[in-house]
Amino acid sequence: MSLSEKTAFELSELYRKKECTQEDVLKDLGIAVKAKDRDARRIHAYIQPESIRPRELKKSAASRLSGIPIAVKDNICVEGEEITCASKILKGFISPYNATVVQKLLNVGAVIFGRTNMDEFAFGSSCETSVYGPTRNPRDPERVPGGSSGGSAASVADHTAIAALGSDTGGSIRQPASFCGVVGMKPTYGRVSRYGLVAFASSLDQIGPITKDVRDSALLLGVIAGHDPKDSTSADLPVPDYLACLGQSIKGMKVGILADDNKEGLNPLVRASVKEEAQNTLRKLGVEIKEISLPHMKYAVSVYYIVAPSEASSNLARFDGVRYGFRDPKAASVLDLYENTRGEGFGAEAKRRIILGTYSLSSGYYDAYYLKAMKVRTKIKQDFDKAFKEVDAIMMPTSPSVAFKLGEKTQNPLEMYLSDIYTISANLAGIPAISIPCGIDGTHGKSLPIGLQFLGKPFDEGTLYKLAHAFEQNTDFHRKLGNVK
């Protein structure tokens, strides 16, 4: 068995027993990347698989993550490395600094390993809008890995990474984790510093781990979480010991389910896995399942597509060709420089969102769109506050479907947007949510993973880990999905 198939926790045990070294792991990962990502199958989880240079601090403390390679999404800054957000407009830009999460990983001895592919500026749910071309789903290369952190999820599922960092603005960690059959955690807004994460929608973005199992997720979040004086929106709260949450009894816990179903859009197999099998599993473990209602959740996608593009239109203004990245070499005037650089540098989806956002922020439309959307956002948050008075967590599917085929939704942006229907509310409310495998759809000739999502109270990631770990240990889908053939 290749060491690339191990989890971070397993590797740290092997290191402790001196049964393997960091060099052995990097060698096996290198072989895996070469065999799986570079050549024949072209999963393309990494942007430049041929030029991965593992990075580490020379002197660092011994910890569980010492010597563990972590893949990083291409919108998180690593000092001295090109960061492009999978966009032409940033090509050639080398970050002169480390994101706080990267620095924290380096400080505990982790190795930064490779940059994973993504939708351009995280605008997408399929990893197809990358300027480098799409990433494919290791469970079925005809299908998308989900997005926008598709490269991170695919690398973990394909064992070309031990664990990875992604970012989640409307489901970008959880939906690809669901499609690829791995574990994805979007922490509470403010739990993890955003310093060094290229901003998409500043009020929604969070960095989180994508891992092979729940234990690794708890391990990684424990390291990257916590207050950062460089990010005013990071919460000054103590970080609990997430690993201590694992293995505890969940008997007597209350989990809420939605009374009203998204009947049209929900795949029947996903419904059966989440609504029947998963609920039964939890009941057997002593969990009380309670119906709750989130009456404003139906507006979440509409609210999101006002708020997120509005913030994006402002955040992407800095990419103008004046200081770094791509610049139109033929521009004869300042105006030409802006127009040509942005015209050629951004892809279609980025342009669509910039135009959408600029429109909703324009005077005359601001009150009708942006301000109204922000009011509905508050309603959505209040729905969750109310529900969490009655339950400890809420469960629902991560995505209404299993991984769809490449090209299936690229011509219909609205259909693409609707694939985030279950994930977006957590970002709008700022609450944590974790996606774990809960079933397998074998009807397409391949084993396509189905994902289940637990949503929790603000800063209560511990409860989510407790639930997710108990569920995982009693279902073992992460092992049943097993190795990709």
Add this chain to the structure above:
Amino acid sequence: MNYLVTIGLETHVQLKTRTKIFCGCKLEFGGQPNSHVCPVCLGLPGALPVLNREVFLLGLRAVLALQGTPSTVIKFDRKNYFYPDLPKGYQISQYDSPLGVGGSIEIRSGDKTKKNTLNPPASGRGRRKAHP
């Protein structure tokens, strides 16, 4: 036709702080080129501003000195426009929830003293126009 002359003043004041308003770079003249810059003030991708405490305190002092009302909630807004010396593509400003509002200043002209009211900035000022 009789006109009534109304003069408004927009006052810009530089604060004598040790560091810049949104990052820890030194605020002093005469350093080596590029020695007082960092990812934050260069507006590099991923960098985030953090308000200088001293700026907040000096601003508050000005609000109180002018007998204005300090706000219980203050918020910053972005004024978006493209210009080559604007690294982020927007200025960080305050529209509808500034540090303080109101207050007045007395000006003596000859033997007359007039109390001039300070106006809060009009809400939405500088927002992008839909149809320029």
